Amino acid sequence: MSRSDGIDIKGETVVTKIRRIPTQGEVLVRKGDLVGPETIVARGTVINPDVREVKIFVQLGVDPEQVIRYMLKEEGDEVKRDEAIAIHRSFFGRSTKICRSPIDGTIEGLSTVSGRALIRGSPILVEVKAHIPGSVAEIIPGEGAVIESKASLIQGVFGIGGETHGELAMAVGAPGEALTSDEVVEGDRGKILVGGSLVTLEALRKARKLGMRGIISGSVDQKDLTEFIGHEIGMGITGEEDVGLTLILTEGFGIHPMEEGTFKLLKTFEGKPASIDGSTQIRSRMLRPEIIIPQST
Amino acid sequence: MDSKAIEGPYLIVDIGNTSSKAVLIERTDGNYEVRGTGQAPTTIDPPDLDVTVGVRNAVGELCRGLGVRLWDAEGPSKAHRFLCSSSTNEGLHMMVAGVISTISAESAQRAALGAGALLMDIFSKDDPRPEYEMVGRMMSLKPDMFLLAGGTDGGAVDQVLEMAGLIKTADVRPRFGSEYKLPVVYAGNVEVREDVTNTLTEDRYATRVVENVRPIIDKENLGPAREGIYDSYMGHVIIHSPGYDKLVDRVDRSIIPTQAAIGKLIYAYAMERGVNLVGLDIGGATTDVYSVFNGVFNRSLNADIGITYGISNIMKQVGIRRILRWIPAEMSERTIRNIIGNMMILQPESLTSEEALVQQAAAREAIKLGVEHHKGIASRLKGVLKKRILSDMFDQSLEATYLDMMKTQVIIGRGEVFTRGRTGGMAALLLLDALEPEGITEILIDRSSIMPHLGMLLEMNQGAALEILSKECLHRLGTCVAPRGVAKGGEEAMKIRMTMADGAVIQDEVAFGELKTLPLDGGETAEVLVTPTRRFDVGRGKGKSIKAEVTGGEKGLIIDARGRPLKIPKNREVLEGWTQSLTKIESSALRA
Numbered sequence: 001m002s003r004s005d006g007i008d009i010k011g012e013t014v015v016t017k018i019r020r021i022p023t024q025g026e027v028l029v030r031k032g033d034l035v036g037p038e039t040i041v042a043r044g045t046v047i048n049p050d051v052r053e054v055k056i057f058v059q060l061g062v063d064p065e066q067v068i069r070y071m072l073k074e075e076g077d078e079v080k081r082d083e084a085i086a087i088h089r090s091f092f093g094r095s096t097k098i099c100r101s102p103i104d105g106t107i108e109g110l111s112t113v114s115g116r117a118l119i120r121g122s123p124i125l126v127e128v129k130a131h132i133p134g135s136v137a138e139i140i141p142g143e144g145a146v147i148e149s150k151a152s153l154i155q156g157v158f159g160i161g162g163e164t165h166g167e168l169a170m171a172v173g174a175p176g177e178a179l180t181s182d183e184v185v186e187g188d189r190g191k192i193l194v195g196g197s198l199v200t201l202e203a204l205r206k207a208r209k210l211g212m213r214g215i216i217s218g219s220v221d222q223k224d225l226t227e228f229i230g231h232e233i234g235m236g237i238t239g240e241e242d243v244g245l246t247l248i249l250t251e252g253f254g255i256h257p258m259e260e261g262t263f264k265l266l267k268t269f270e271g272k273p274a275s276i277d278g279s280t281q282i283r284s285r286m287l288r289p290e291i292i293i294p295q296s297t
Numbered sequence: 298m299d300s301k302a303i304e305g306p307y308l309i310v311d312i313g314n315t316s317s318k319a320v321l322i323e324r325t326d327g328n329y330e331v332r333g334t335g336q337a338p339t340t341i342d343p344p345d346l347d348v349t350v351g352v353r354n355a356v357g358e359l360c361r362g363l364g365v366r367l368w369d370a371e372g373p374s375k376a377h378r379f380l381c382s383s384s385t386n387e388g389l390h391m392m393v394a395g396v397i398s399t400i401s402a403e404s405a406q407r408a409a410l411g412a413g414a415l416l417m418d419i420f421s422k423d424d425p426r427p428e429y430e431m432v433g434r435m436m437s438l439k440p441d442m443f444l445l446a447g448g449t450d451g452g453a454v455d456q457v458l459e460m461a462g463l464i465k466t467a468d469v470r471p472r473f474g475s476e477y478k479l480p481v482v483y484a485g486n487v488e489v490r491e492d493v494t495n496t497l498t499e500d501r502y503a504t505r506v507v508e509n510v511r512p513i514i515d516k517e518n519l520g521p522a523r524e525g526i527y528d529s530y531m532g533h534v535i536i537h538s539p540g541y542d543k544l545v546d547r548v549d550r551s552i553i554p555t556q557a558a559i560g561k562l563i564y565a566y567a568m569e570r571g572v573n574l575v576g577l578d579i580g581g582a583t584t585d586v587y588s589v590f591n592g593v594f595n596r597s598l599n600a601d602i603g604i605t606y607g608i609s610n611i612m613k614q615v616g617i618r619r620i621l622r623w624i625p626a627e628m629s630e631r632t633i634r635n636i637i638g639n640m641m642i643l644q645p646e647s648l649t650s651e652e653a654l655v656q657q658a659a660a661r662e663a664i665k666l667g668v669e670h671h672k673g674i675a676s677r678l679k680g681v682l683k684k685r686i687l688s689d690m691f692d693q694s695l696e697a698t699y700l701d702m703m704k705t706q707v708i709i710g711r712g713e714v715f716t717r718g719r720t721g722g723m724a725a726l727l728l729l730d731a732l733e734p735e736g737i738t739e740i741l742i743d744r745s746s747i748m749p750h751l752g753m754l755l756e757m758n759q760g761a762a763l764e765i766l767s768k769e770c771l772h773r774l775g776t777c778v779a780p781r782g783v784a785k786g787g788e789e790a791m792k793i794r795m796t797m798a799d800g801a802v803i804q805d806e807v808a809f810g811e812l813k814t815l816p817l818d819g820g821e822t823a824e825v826l827v828t829p830t831r832r833f834d835v836g837r838g839k840g841k842s843i844k845a846e847v848t849g850g851e852k853g854l855i856i857d858a859r860g861r862p863l864k865i866p867k868n869r870e871v872l873e874g875w876t877q878s879l880t881k882i883e884s885s886a887l888r889a
Contacts, residue, residue, distance in 0.1 A: 049437070051429045109429075118429055158642045222634035232613040235582075235601050236641050253638035282642055283387065283582055283606050 009262060010153045015292050016137070019128045020144030022046060029145050031138065035130040037165040037275055042128050042144040048121030052102050057115030059099040060088040064115025075110045079119060131163050132275045133294050151294045152269065154250070154262060156216070159278025159289030160229060160238045161246030164192075166213035168266065168274050168293070172196040175263035178255075179217055181206045188212060192246075192274055194266045197257040199247070204228045208244035214276050216266065216291060218251040218258035225253075239279025246278040248289040269293045302758040305329060308367055308377040310352050311555055311749040312339055313384050317348075319355040320750040321367065321377075322765065329761035331747065331769050335359030340540070341385050347540035348385065372547040380753040381548050383535055384555035387582075389413060390472055391526075392440040394420040394464065396447035396456040399679040401485065404510040405446035407674060408484065408522035410596045412530075413554030414442075415583075420463070422447075422456045428463060435467035441534045443469060443479060444522060445493065448486030450512045457485050461496040468501070474537050478503040480529035484510045484522040503533045517678055527553045550756055556585060556596065558752030562766065563587045563709065564594040565755055569763055572706040575732065577664055579712035581605035581644060584663045586671040590699035595675040599667045604714050605644040608637050608659050615662045622865050623658035623730065625872035626651070648718060657727055660714045664731035672698035702861075703735040703781060703836055709771065711743040721851035722879035725774040729812075729855070730875075733863050735781045736836035737827070737845050740855070744772040773819045773850030779857040780833035783864070784809040790858040791829040795847075798822060807858045812878040815856065817849030825854065852879060 025044020029035060056071075057064040073085045079101040086099040101119055109118035134149030169191040171183040179195030181202040189210050195203075195217035201224035207215055226232055229243050250262050274293045281287035306323040317339050321332040335358030340351035349372075356368045366374065373379040391414040395402030398421040406419055417438045420431050443464060447457040464481070471479045481504045483493045490506045497504045507525035512518055531551045535541045545552065559578060567574040567589035576587035582603040587596050601610045612620060617630055624633070628651065636655045639645070648656060676698045708728055715724040724742050734740075747770050754762040780791055790809040795817070796802050803815055817823055825847050831840040847854060859875070866872060 049433055051433065053427055053429070158638075221631055222638040223631050225638075226634070232609070233638070233641075234610040234613040236606065236609065252635075252643055254632075254635035280642075 008153060008155045009265065011265060012295070013151065013153055015132060015134075015149050015151045015153055017130075017132055017134075017147045017149075018140070018144070019130060019147055020140055021126045021128050023126065024142040025126070027139055027142065027145060029130075029136045029139070031136050031145075033136045034134075035136060035147060036133050037129065037131055037273075039130040040127050041130050041136075041147070044126055045123035046126055048105065048124050050103065050105075050121035051108065052105075052119050052121075054085070054099065054102065054117045054119060055115065056086050056099045056117055060086055060097045062088055062115070064111075065113060067115040068112045071110070073107055075107050077107050078105070078122075079107060080104050085117065085119075129163075131165070131277070132292050133273070149292070149294050151292050152265065154265065154291040154293075156248040156250045156278075156280075156289040156291070157252055158236065158238070159246065159248040159280050160225070160241045161214070161243055161278040162239050163275065163277045163279075164213045164246050165273060165275040166190055166192045168192050168194060168269050168272055170194050170267055170270050175218065175260055176257040179203050179215070184210060184212065186210055192216065192276060194263075194270075195258070196263065198255045200224065201227055204245075204247070212245055214246035214248065214278075216248045216250065216276070219249055219254050219256040220247065221255075222253040236280055236282030239277070239281075241278075246276050248276055248278055248291060266291075302760060303378065305758065305761070306377050307380060307754055307757065308356065308373055309380045309750040309753050310355060311382045311384075311558075311753075312348060312352065313555065314387055315339055317351040317355040318746070318750075319352070319359045320747050321359055321363065321365075322750075322754065322761065329758070329765060331745070331765060333359050333363045334745075334747070335362060339385060341538050345539075347543075348538060349540045349543050352381070352544065372543070378549045378757060379547055380550055380750075380757070381544060381552045382555045382558040382749045382753050383541075383552050385535070385538060386441075386473070388415045388556065389526075389530055389534065389554045390415050390417050390441045391444060392417050392420070392435065392438070392442075392469070393444040393446070394460045395445075395485070396422050396453050396460065398423050400514070401446040401448065401511050403679065404517050404519065405444050405484065405522070407517070407595060408446075408510050408519040409444050409526065410598060410674060411519055411557075411560060411594060412523040412526040413557030413560065413596070414526065415598055415600050420460065422460065432463055432467040435464065435469045439470050439472040441472050441480070442526065442529055443481045444526065445481060445483050446485045446510045446522070448489070448509075449514055450487045450509050452486055454486065454489050454492075457489050458492055458496060461493045465496055471534075471537075477537055478533065480505065480533035482507060482522060482525040482529055484508065484525065487512075503529065505529050515678060523557070527551055527557065530554060550753070553753070555749045556598070558749040559585075559711075560587055560594065560596050560752070561755055562748055562752035562762065564589055565759060566763060566766060567707070568592065570707070573701075573704050574707040574709065575668075575700070575702075575705050576709040577667065577711060577728075577732075579604055579660055579663055579710075579714050582607040584667040586667040588671060588675050588700060590675065590701070590704070593675075593699060595671070595699070597667065597671040597674040599663070599670055602663050602666055604656050604660050604663065604712070605640050607641075607663075608656070609641040611659045611663050611666070612637055614666060619662050620655070620658045623661050623872070624654050625869050625876055626654060627869065628654070653718065656714065657719075657723065660727060661731040664727075668700070668732065672700050675699045702733060702738075703834075705734060705738055707739045707741065708732060708734060709741045709743065711746075711748060715742040716744055720880055721772070721774050722881075723876070725777075725852050725855060726876060726879045728774075729777060729779070729857055730863065733779070733861055734777050734857075735779050735834075735861050737825075737843070737847060738777045738779070739848060740774040740777055740850070741771045742774060743770055745770045773848065775814070775817070775850035775852035775855045776847040777855040777857055778825065778827055778835065778847075779859075779861060780827075780829045780835045781861040782829075782833040782839065783860040783862075784830075784832045786810045788832075789830050790833050791827055791835065793828075793854075793856065794826040795854060796824045796826075805856070807856050809858055809860060811856065811858045812875050813856050814852050814879065815854040817847070817853040819848075819850045821849040822846055823849070823854070855879070
């Protein structure tokens with residue numbers, strides 16, 4: 001089994017990236033600005049899905065309909081974690097029961113009938129970075145921008161882990177060579193290692209431990225990858241794995257030498273910065289992992 | 298000839314996620330038959346962004362093969378009835394809600410699945426999730442359509458309106474285009490129709506009111522809800538996909554989901570033949586199971602379980618061991634895992650023999666997962682008082698499924714796993730292993746992949762659709778005789794006496810564990826007398842004979858005495874022997 005048709009390798013092209021936040025917020029760049037991979041393009045907040053139900057009447061030891069008498073906060077009030085939201089003193093102050101917020105957030109609902117409150121976590125800050133160095137070609141009002149960059153683009157067939165960037169380092173000398181733990185060395189910390197036919201489980205673990213940003217390899221053994229990420233891969237939708245590095249496969253699972261042309265192209269960029277993204281979505285709206293190497297200016 | 302039929306010729310296109318297939322059906326020598334087919338990539342994504350481009354290309358391909366003209370500047374030729382089914386955007390994504398999870402919500406679920414939908418979630422008043430969690434779920438998962446049921450006619454009011462209120466609170470937005478109105482089909486208590494439409498207001502929702510799916514507690518009425526779903530699908534869902542607005546104006550009947558067309562056809566076929574039937578459709582990413590038992594139709598869907606995109610999910614759900622157990626060749630776990638991973642990410646056009654073995658093994662487990670899920674859908678109505686006799690106290694299955702392989706007369710397999718590069722024997726063995734039919738069962742597969750087209754043709758010309766289905770679409774692999782029960786290896790399981798149409802007689806003694814075939818060509822019929830030994834049952838009880846007329850097929854009469862439930866041997870040679878039994882022509886029987 002070899003690479004899937006329709007997977008791109010472009011030596012020189014203009015890469016366009018739409019960078020937007022999933023809500024309305026503030027765009028922090030202007031058209032024509034030059035940006036780096038870490039430049040924050042837009043920032044905003046989204047509703048926190050974490051909603052906690054607090055049984056105030058239980059914690060105060062009163063009837064549900066009595067809760068309203070002991071409330072310190074109202075619907076709509078912001079609260080901090082462990083902050084008292086209701087208090088019940090009895091026996092002339094000798095017995096005090098306090099109901100505290102389990103999270104930072106806002107009291108979204110308060111039922112005077114059931115004696116319960118719903119507290120939603122504080123809004124979550126979302127930011128989007130440029131990911132690739134380039135210039136701002138277009139502004140998407142309130143959401144982000146389109147970044148353009150002259151670069152080389154190589155698509156993989158599968159990946160794990162999200163966007164990252166670093167210097168490309170050739171860890172092997174030929175596309176048929178395996179990337180073992182011996183090739184993963186301290187001096188490559190923060191870099192993206194390029195392997196050949198296979199990356200071993202030990203190499204993946206060592207690379208994570210030493211702080212490599214990513215690994216590009218022809219293939220990996222499926223069982224090793226499963227052990228590395230800690231669970232079976234179900235549908236081919238990835239990118240959210242929190243495994244400490246991004247892995248991109250150019251050929252597939254098993255032992256497959258990296259395609260000669262891909263290896264040569266990557267080798268020409270040794271020492272150059274690259275932006276990579278392991279996000280993969282295999283069904284319709286297909287998304288393949290990407291290696292983007294900006295051309296030097 | 299069907300007097301109600303609307304005469305052809307017919308041009309029918311099924312628009313799939315990746316390709317569109319056109320079929321031309323014309324009358325030749327008094328009978329309708331398939332004149333030709335054409336296929337082209339579906340074009341709802343850039344650069345075309347117009348579904349009609351792919352449809353026109355598929356029709357063009359068909360025309361090239363036949364040397365005819367079926368599409369002009371205006372669209373399809375007026376001389377042809379033009380019909381379409383569609384499964385673009387990965388099908389119709391629905392959410393359903395009811396008052397009680399096992400009553401109205403379950404009926405709503407059956408209606409949505411029967412209409413070809415992929416169910417995203419099911420909500421009810423007795424849902425264990427708190428309301429805010431349900432609201433959060435509705436907000437985050439954007440469906441194409443919502444089906445709301447609840448309450449018998451004249452029954453629950455407040456709870457139905459509370460569920461409508463939840464939908465409103467969540468402000469559920471449609472999957473494609475938050476500016477569009479979300480289609481809601483209301484199929485609950487007739488007395489609160491107005492209140493529901495007042496809650497789900499016109500500015501945000503396109504609410505369609507249909508008859509109650511559960512008008513009384515012991516009656517289910519799914520037809521109107523399904524029709525409501527089809528109408529809303531055409532009017533409010535696909536219309537927003539590029540180019541469908543043009544297509545909608547050109548079709549002679551509503552466009553319905555592909556799976557709904559297949560379901561309609563399977564139901565019509567089972568009803569015409571008066572049989573209980575189980576149908577399987579295994580795709581790259583989904584596994585559909587259809588059943589018709591005593592006239593009751595059901596469909597279930599295992600989304601994300603399939604033989605390419607969904608193959609890793611099979612391994613995730615059942616574990617590698619259950620896939621490994623079906624593979625007759627020596628293969629390491631790592632090899633199998635790598636093959637599965639590559640099938641998911643690369644979807645190869647052709648398979649090596651090892652890849653084919655792994656895919657067939659995974660398909661067996663996909664079917665088993667699908668059937669297990671289907672049992673929950675194809676179940677008796679819950680909430681209905683059931684009269685029980687003393688012996689029922691020992692029956693643990695309080696809400697038994699309809700699905701009973703001993704009472705299943707026909708099995709139909711659909712999908713590339715049964716056809717592409719497979720022999721009939723491999724396809725038959727796959728179905729026998731995965732479904733474990735009992736008694737006497739016909740085994741068929743869809744070889745021409747035109748079931749959606751024939752499902753669309755049903756409404757215009759049922760006679761032609763069913764005739765083409767039998768003659769040109771379904772391929773008979775054979776009839777299987779499989780006794781229920783187990784014994785020691787080599788012990789006699791049954792005697793078979795088959796009397797052919799010409800009077801010739803074939804007799805055979807079958808030992809437990811044997812899997813073999815007796816010659817009986819497709820279309821040929823014979824009378825069989827099966828006499829099981831005292832440990833075995835072929836439908837009339839242990840040790841009781843059964844006489845039946847059977848129809849042959851590519852593999853003839855398949856004798857499966859491997860036992861039920863089927864025990865999978867650890868010895869790979871036995872597994873290989875099973876494959877050999879059905880992939881080579883053999884008959885140890887004596888022709889008297």
